[in-house]
Amino acid sequence: MSSPSSALRAGSDPYHLGHHNEWIGTEPEYTGARSGGPAPKRIVVGYGFWIFILSDVIMFSVLFASYAVLAGNRAGGLGPRDLFDLRDTAAETALLLLSSFMCGMASLAVAWRNQLWTQITLFITGLLGAGFLALEAREFTHLVSIGAGPTRSAFLSAFFTLVGCHGIHVTVGLLWLGTMMAQLLTKGFRENIRHRFLCFTLFWHALDIIWVGIFSLVYLIGTILP
Amino acid sequence: MHILGKLTWDAVPFDQPVAMVGAAVVIIVVVGVAALVLAKGYLPYLWREWITSVDHKRIGIMYCILALLMLARAFIDALMMRAQQAVAFHAPGYLPPEHFDQIFSAHGTLMIFFVAMPFVIGLMNFAVPLQLGVRDVAFPTLNSVSFWLTATGALLVNLSLVAGEFSRTGWLPYPPLSELAYSPDVGVDYYCWAIEISGIGTLITGINFVTTILKTRAPGMHYTRMPMFCWTSLASCLLIVAAFPILTATLAMLLLDRYAGFHFFTDTAGGNSMLFMNLIWAWGHLEVYILILPAFGVYSEVVSTFAAKPLFGYRSMVIATMAICLISFMVWLHHFFTMGAGGDVNAAFGIASMIIAIPTGVKIFNWMFTMYGGRVRFTSAMLWAIGFMVSFVIGGLTGVMLAMPTADFELHNSLFLVAHFHNVIITGVIFGVFAGYSYWFPKAFGFVLDETLGKWAFWLWFIGFWVAWGPGYALGLEGMTRRLQRYDVAEWRPLLLLAAVGVLIMLAGILVQLLQLAVSIRTRAQRRDLTGDPWNGRNLEWAVASPPPHFNFAVLPQVNNQEPYWDMKQRAIDSGHLQTPEPHYEPIVMPRNSATGFVCAVFATVTGFALIWHIWWLVLLGLAGAYATFVVFAWRDVQEHIIPADEVARLDRANRAARSQALSRMRADELVVHE
Numbered sequence: 089m090s091s092p093s094s095a096l097r098a099g100s101d102p103y104h105l106g107h108h109n110e111w112i113g114t115e116p117e118y119t120g121a122r123s124g125g126p127a128p129k130r131i132v133v134g135y136g137f138w139i140f141i142l143s144d145v146i147m148f149s150v151l152f153a154s155y156a157v158l159a160g161n162r163a164g165g166l167g168p169r170d171l172f173d174l175r176d177t178a179a180e181t182a183l184l185l186l187s188s189f190m191c192g193m194a195s196l197a198v199a200w201r202n203q204l205w206t207q208i209t210l211f212i213t214g215l216l217g218a219g220f221l222a223l224e225a226r227e228f229t230h231l232v233s234i235g236a237g238p239t240r241s242a243f244l245s246a247f248f249t250l251v252g253c254h255g256i257h258v259t260v261g262l263l264w265l266g267t268m269m270a271q272l273l274t275k276g277f278r279e280n281i282r283h284r285f286l287c288f289t290l291f292w293h294a295l296d297i298i299w300v301g302i303f304s305l306v307y308l309i310g311t312i313l314p
Numbered sequence: 315m316h317i318l319g320k321l322t323w324d325a326v327p328f329d330q331p332v333a334m335v336g337a338a339v340v341i342i343v344v345v346g347v348a349a350l351v352l353a354k355g356y357l358p359y360l361w362r363e364w365i366t367s368v369d370h371k372r373i374g375i376m377y378c379i380l381a382l383l384m385l386a387r388a389f390i391d392a393l394m395m396r397a398q399q400a401v402a403f404h405a406p407g408y409l410p411p412e413h414f415d416q417i418f419s420a421h422g423t424l425m426i427f428f429v430a431m432p433f434v435i436g437l438m439n440f441a442v443p444l445q446l447g448v449r450d451v452a453f454p455t456l457n458s459v460s461f462w463l464t465a466t467g468a469l470l471v472n473l474s475l476v477a478g479e480f481s482r483t484g485w486l487p488y489p490p491l492s493e494l495a496y497s498p499d500v501g502v503d504y505y506c507w508a509i510e511i512s513g514i515g516t517l518i519t520g521i522n523f524v525t526t527i528l529k530t531r532a533p534g535m536h537y538t539r540m541p542m543f544c545w546t547s548l549a550s551c552l553l554i555v556a557a558f559p560i561l562t563a564t565l566a567m568l569l570l571d572r573y574a575g576f577h578f579f580t581d582t583a584g585g586n587s588m589l590f591m592n593l594i595w596a597w598g599h600l601e602v603y604i605l606i607l608p609a610f611g612v613y614s615e616v617v618s619t620f621a622a623k624p625l626f627g628y629r630s631m632v633i634a635t636m637a638i639c640l641i642s643f644m645v646w647l648h649h650f651f652t653m654g655a656g657g658d659v660n661a662a663f664g665i666a667s668m669i670i671a672i673p674t675g676v677k678i679f680n681w682m683f684t685m686y687g688g689r690v691r692f693t694s695a696m697l698w699a700i701g702f703m704v705s706f707v708i709g710g711l712t713g714v715m716l717a718m719p720t721a722d723f724e725l726h727n728s729l730f731l732v733a734h735f736h737n738v739i740i741t742g743v744i745f746g747v748f749a750g751y752s753y754w755f756p757k758a759f760g761f762v763l764d765e766t767l768g769k770w771a772f773w774l775w776f777i778g779f780w781v782a783w784g785p786g787y788a789l790g791l792e793g794m795t796r797r798l799q800r801y802d803v804a805e806w807r808p809l810l811l812l813a814a815v816g817v818l819i820m821l822a823g824i825l826v827q828l829l830q831l832a833v834s835i836r837t838r839a840q841r842r843d844l845t846g847d848p849w850n851g852r853n854l855e856w857a858v859a860s861p862p863p864h865f866n867f868a869v870l871p872q873v874n875n876q877e878p879y880w881d882m883k884q885r886a887i888d889s890g891h892l893q894t895p896e897p898h899y900e901p902i903v904m905p906r907n908s909a910t911g912f913v914c915a916v917f918a919t920v921t922g923f924a925l926i927w928h929i930w931w932l933v934l935l936g937l938a939g940a941y942a943t944f945v946v947f948a949w950r951d952v953q954e955h956i957i958p959a960d961e962v963a964r965l966d967r968a969n970r971a972a973r974s975q976a977l978s979r980m981r982a983d984e985l986v987v988h989e
């Protein structure tokens with residue numbers, strides 16, 4: 089019971105995340121359990137990145153709150169109903185969600201250590217992400233061209249900032265994705281590369297969740313409510 | 315458009331003598347230090363051992379040095395303000411309004427972001443991994459990035475002395491004053507970019523330490539066995555993770571208003587400056603707890619060590635810490651009771667604010683009961699702690715007064731408020747980091763600071779503080795508002811003169827601290843800490859040599875209770891087995907040095923400066939550089955180096971020998987006492 093290898097015996101939950109009581113008094117080393125010494129690198133990296141995502145979500149929640157406060161302040165200009173086109177946004181949503189799905193496929197490919205499929209699925213992930221960005225850029229330029237740019241009213245400032253900040257995140261994600269693909273290609277499925285890939289997938293999926301928030305709170309509610 | 319954006323020779327304050335002196339000092343110090351380092355050939359050493367170091371102890375020390383340097387700068391600002399107010403009775407004084415305004419803004423900004431924060435984070439860096447019984451933080455290279463980004467922010471604030479001007483809008487840039495329409499120069503931009511960049515560093519620190527504390531502890535260290543300083547650091551870092559993104563987003567919105575004509579906080583096109591108030595204080599109130607909680611942790615360590623007793627009410631202390639952490643989310647509105655929220659809302663926030671006094675009171679009682687019945691040693695660290703307890707109660711009580719909305723309508727923006735927050739910040743945070751400084755200094759450098767001078771420094775600071783800020787309370791009650799460049803109320807004059815004397819006494823305290831450092835370094839041979847345990851300490855940081863080896867622990871310690879090192883010592887003394895059997899040494903894998911943090915900060919400085927002056931090509935260059943740095947970092951193949959087992963054994967054997975001698979001495983003492 090006290091040998092470190094017993095941690096692995098059950099097979100299903102080698103690090104005993106969330107189960108601590110049974111460990112008190114047995115203290116095996118290096119399992120990552122509550123009192124068992126430092127957690128392995130994989131856990132530490134993933135955990136740290138989760139906390140980063142949490143902080144990023146808080147930043148978005150500030151932008152959401154500002155949007156909610158300022159959404160009514162249109163300074164005599166147009167409002168959500170006049171400006172948003174749900175068909176475009178639906179397409180954007182579809183692209184982003186599919187991209188996330190592809191990213192999930194890539195995780196499987198990495199788990200199988202299949203370089204070809206990893207590269208293919210990641211490439212599609214990126215392509216779909218780029219498609220999303222293109223649609224968003226089109227929406228933005230259209231708004232600006234009809235005089236509904238971010239400087240027009242507080243509502244539009246908040247809108248462009250919230251949606252644009254998500255867009256910037258997607259852009260950074262694409263940069264990361266490119267770097268990641270190159271690394272996987274040149275360095276193979278080395279441990280630290282896999283850790284980074286894990287973080288990338290977390291990031292990419294988190295952007296989806298933010299987008300779902302934007303889609304519902306900004307676009308859907310905006311076009312439904314007066 | 316100009317190739318250097320808005321930057322021209324006009325930016326250098328040739329026409330303002332006082333500002334020019336400031337600029338000259340900055341240039342002389344920077345150039346002087348650089349020249350000295352190059353001439354003496356220190357650069358390779360500095361580069362290898364410090365600048366590229368990812369060792370948490372080194373990074374912690376660098377944070378503290380940065381804080382001390384910025385303390386000097388911001389204290390000079392305080393001296394200048396106090397001097398101005400001493401002479402500006404019915405007179406313009408020597409500082410024109412636009413310069414005075416820059417000084418209080420720079421003073422507040424520097425003190426909060428580049429003195430208190432780096433000092434607290436520095437102590438955390440130094441002590442937390444040692445107390446947890448591990449070899450480094452979760453992400454060592456990112457830790458170095460954090461430090462260097464903080465240094466970038468400090469550099470940018472000080473660059474504003476040379477090129478352009480600093481913000482005149484106070485330590486928090488309230489709109490609409492901070493909007494382009496009313497603050498068209500680069501001052502607010504310096505402020506915002508400095509804080510944005512250093513804020514990213516702070517956020518990374520928060521993430522790093524939450525992960526470190528929750529995921530990497532020595533075997534056997536449950537949550538309820540963690541030293542108090544680790545608990546308070548955890549609480550503080552949780553608050554960092556929750557609060558700093560708010561600051562980043564809020565300042566980003568202000569920047570968008572200023573740079574791109576957005577309307578978040580403007581008073582045109584539907585902007586709403588109350589949105590800024592709410593957001594900035596949603597961060598700002600958490601910030602004060604980010605600063606004070608680790609200081610509470612230091613006091614807990616110091617009091618229990620020097621009372622030679624375990625901390626009284628450990629669990630209640632943990633609960634109080636986490637309660638403060640939680641309730642502090644619900645009080646931000648007390649910073650603007652007067653701004654029209656209405657009676658009900660004000661009452662709710664007032665009551666929530668007063669409730670925080672309860673867990674804080676619990677802590678004060680716990681420290682007192684820790685001392686009660688103990689054999690208290692009045693070392694300088696202990697004096698800082700006692701001075702804190704006495705003074706902080708007063709600061710806390712005036713805080714409760716301010717938390718009453720009705721009273722706050724009178725006291726808001728008066729010197730009473732300013733006296734209150736200096737009371738809690740100086741006698742709370744600053745005394746705390748000074749206590750930590752004298753407590754952990756021997757651990758960091760291997761010799762003890764001079765105690766006599768340390769006690770002098772304490773008394774000068776303590777008396778100086780009350781002489782400077784006692785009158786502040788009175789002035790506030792007499793109706794003096796804050797940030798006054800000149801005044802013509804005769805009753806204020808004697809009190810302001812007294813306050814100026816107080817600042818001079820504090821200045822004497824700082825000079826004594828410098829002297830203490832100089833004397834202690836010169837006489838370090840006699841004040842060596844050979845055992846690694848100069849204070850008869852209780853937690854794991856004292857179980858390693860002073861200074862600790864690069865890898866901290868030759869073998870990770872096994873923790874069996876709340877005070878693992880004290881326990882080890884007691885068992886050794888009781889059993890007479892002064893030497894535990896030698897462990898089996900294995901090679902240790904440590905992270906390699908990395909220039910990533912430093913290079914990143916160079917690009918961040920370039921980018922920040924270019925953004926402030928609208929030099930767009932340079933912005934792109936800086937960002938590309940930062941990205942390239944990360945790619946290069948990501949590409950490296952060897953991230954770790956290995957310390958061979960015999961090297962580990964050699965270092966550890968020396969430490970064990972010194973320690974067992976010390977233990978036998980203690981045992982002898984103990985026998986004498988029993989007879």
Ligand code: HEM
Pocket residue numbers: 389392393395396418419421422423425426429430483484485486732736739740744782795796797798817820
């Ligand atoms: C060391 C002794 C210190 C002295 C003598 C001092 C003095 C002053 C003075 C004279 C003012 C301006 C008061 C006014 O508005 O009329 C001020 C403002 C301020 N101080 Fe200090 N201070 C000291 C330390 C600190 C520390 C340690 C901190 C924080 C860590 C701090 C934070 C601030 C802040 C935030 C302001 C407000 C600036 C503003 O109005 O925006 N000070 N201080």
Ligand SMILES: [Cu+2]
Pocket residue numbers: 598599602645646648649
């Ligand atoms: Cu507050």
